[in-house]
Every structure is written in C-alpha cells, then in structure tokens.
Amino acid sequence: NAGVTQTPKFRVLKTGQSMTLLCAQDMNHEYMYWYRQDPGMGLRLIHYSVGEGTTAKGEVPDGYNVSRLKKQNFLLGLESAAPSQTSVYFCASSYWSPGTSYEQYFGPGTRLTVT
C-alpha cells in the first residue's frame, strides 16, 4: 500500500496563476482533509470531505476550492495564487467507525511558493 500520496512535491507559481494539488489514498478511507502548515502556526485545516461528492470548509478556506469526485482522490485548487498562499500543504485521510480513534494518515506534503 502506498498510503497517502501527493502530487506535486514542489511547485513555484507566479501571483495570479492557478494550480491543482492532487491527493490520493489507497486505504479506502471515507474522510480526507487538506491542511496548510506555516512556520510557527502548526497545521490549519483548509477543507475536508466526509465522502465521495461531499466537501466542507475548514478553518482557513478562503482562496481555495476542493473536489472529491472519487473516493480515493481529493483535489485542492488555487484559482488565483497569492503570496500569502506560500506554504506547505498536507493531505490526510482517516476512517471512522464507532469507538475508533479517527487517526489521520498524512501524505508527504507539497511545498508551494508563490512569487
């Protein structure tokens, strides 16, 4: 099993450009999440999904859109990149059933720089 994978690993964008980050998981997890990590800020939730075809906003959703067309994939889009979106982006997935821990499994991250 590959676990959670993210594409690309690194990207440099110019202000105003758009891009899509891809997250894929092969653990058949229902729940998927996108976080961003900035120095000294910990991780902050951008958007999440509780199943195929569903998405919801997290703590810092502005400037991002997401889609979950297939259970195994969760896409994060930046329509018009801004320097404030320079960050490391992590995708995670988890499963849920009564009494379980909701443990999240994280991907390797995407380092994005917006100039």
Next chain:
Amino acid sequence: ELKVEQNPLFLSMQEGKNYTIYCNYSTTSDRLYWYRQDPGKSLESLFVLLSNGAVKQEGRLMASLDTKARLSTLHITAAVHDLSATYFCAVTGGSQGNLIFGKGTKLSVKP
C-alpha cells in the same frame, strides 16, 4: 472555539535529561493525538489517547491525558539526539474528525 496550546514552543535539552511538554485545550474533546515531524518531512503518529487517565508509552516517550483538566503531557525520559524533532498535539474539533493542532514544540537534544 476550540484552541490548543502547547508549551514550551522551543526546548533545548541535554542528552540524558528528562523533560515534559504540555498540551492544553480549551473545550471538551474526546480524542487527543501526538505527532512527530522531522524537518522537511510529514507527520508521524506517536500516540492516540481516547479516555481520561489514558497513558501510553513508546520507548523514551510517554503520553498521558487528563480530560478533566483538559491537559495532555508528553514526557521524555533520558533524551537522546534522535528525539530531536517538532512535536505536535492535536484534538478533534468536530464530528468529522477534524483536528485542531497546537503550534508545536521544537525539541533539540544536544550531547
């Protein structure tokens, strides 16, 4: 609004010493997680604590949870250089398992 505070944010230790990292959270949560992150790497799950009084140990690390005090501790025993990393605690912030993270504790263990 659920908030998670860790302290200290930076910790420089000598090898062989003991120390504790504290994680306070502001409202009731039924799960608490500890993660480790090495520079430039992803997050590695260390512990999941599900109930009041829960204690888990792995090697030189021991985590505990007091839900009444809304406090978790990560205790380091006889630190070694390999433990140098950033440690995050997180609690579930909603019914979909969303995690609210602390800002992390950057641990540096020096010989």
